[in-house]
Amino acid sequence: MxxxxxxxxxxxxxxxxxxxxxxxxxxxxxxxxxxxxxxxxxxxxxxxxxxxxxxxxxxxxxxxxxxxxxxxxxxxxxxxxxxxxxxxxxxxxxxxxxxxxxxxxxxxxxxxxxxxxxxxxxxxxxxxxxxxxxxxxxxxxxxxxxxxYGSTAKFLATSVLDVNMDMISYPESNGVTIIETMGRHTGWLAGACSLAEDYLQGNSQLLIYIPEVPFHMETCLEKLTNAHKEKRNTILVAAEGIRKENGQLVCDDLAYDALGRPKLGGVSSYLKDTIEEQADIKARYMTASVWQRSSxxxxxxxxxxxxxxxxxxxxxxxxxxxxxxxxxxxxxxxxxxxxxxxxxxxxxxxxxxEKFIPENWYNQKENTMKKEFKSYASPIIQGxxxxxxxxxxxxxxxxx
The missing domain is CATH 3.40.50.450 (Rossmann fold)
Structure with missing residues (x-):
């Protein structure tokens, strides 16, 4: 039958x-x-x-x-x-x-x-x-x-390179561009942006913030201010679900979806406003949104x-x-x-x-990914x- x-x-x-x-x-x-x-x-x-x-x-x-x-x-x-x-x-x-x-x-x-x-x-x-x-x-x-994941990782890493080339087109540029990625509880997508790190030009700084590690605004602002004084651009990558030390979302103005989960997104806008208000540094932001999963x-x-x-x-x-x-x-x-x-x-x-990024794959001092992460992610974006x-x-x- x-x-x-x-x-x-x-x-x-x-x-x-x-x-x-x-x-x-x-x-x-x-x-x-x-x-x-x-x-x-x-x-x-x-x-x-x-x-x-x-x-x-x-x-x-x-x-x-x-x-x-x-x-x-x-x-x-x-x-x-x-x-x-x-x-x-x-x-x-x-x-x-x-x-x-x-x-x-x-x-x-x-x-x-x-x-x-x-x-x-x-x-x-x-x-x-x-x-x-x-x-x-x-x-x-x-x-x-x-x-x-591999395709989205490739899209995001390429986006970082493209943004970097745009930023260094301006002499003595020292601005901040924030890229918001998806990632409710994990930072695999934000971390993928580190694959572009070794190819950045113009002495640019890349900072990556993931939900697995608490986000500290004061430390972030200090790094942005130092780069600004040194006439260096900064690309700041933030997963949508980054959290403070107490576990609270950095951006917690939320609605909820059909499954009862908070609708995330908006952390890049929040960071831009905070950076401009507290550090007096011009910033812009972009959200990869559905592009990152549909390219x-x-x-x-x-x-x-x-x-x-x-x-x-x-x-x-x-x-x-x-x-x-x-x-x-x-x-x-x-x-x-x-x-x-x-x-x-x-x-x-x-x-x-859920599968989280291993703690020893993230450099908390430099706010970027270690070689173990890059060795893991790099083969997946090939071809x-x-x-x-x-x-x-x-x-x-x-x-x-």
Missing amino acids: SFNTMIVQSGGPTAVINNSLIGIVDGLTNHSFDGEIYGAVGGIYGLLHEDFISLSSLSASERYQLRWTPGAALGTWRHKLIEADLEKIIQVLKKNQIRYFFYIGGNGSMNVAKMVDDAAKHAGYELIVIGVPKSIDNDLIGTDHTPG MTLASKTDVDEAYKLGIHAVLLAHAAYSGVMVGLKREESDEDYDVSYQKIPLSQVVGK EMVVPMKEGLPIYQRVI
């Missing part, structure tokens, strides 16, 4: 999330899967409202085009599940004879995948549930790094390829009848070329946890994507 597959994209989009989607589709197709391959339109929304699209009919050309298309091709949705939702999802999966269930996402999404796996077991429904990691924040445990033209080829292969390996786990697991990346220990293998980890060991263009603009593919 044949059965069908459901693929869901969840959480914030990335530049490479569609590669995992197509990796799953290609993995099933290459193994002569004879059932229907469905995609849930709008993530969990599609599951709850039975809004699916067939991915089985995608041509090889359409699948290939999706590999250089950023954003979630199936659509995504943030929603806090309740018990009734889980019951509805199992009913929908049964009705449509879904036996393979692939859930692409980050921390919260892996929790949803586990909830669906648990609900299916409780209902006595035979369902294979595989989590496929995705997160630009890189805070998911069970995997050396998450697809999406395919600056995507890492390593990131793209790993995202795709994770989809392939997710299918292999499903065929081997593993369920309630996430497929992850394991970095191979080597003094030579960077390489990864693919592993499985129980979802129960992933949910409710360039060649994105097809038409009339000077990228050609992207839609499926919904």
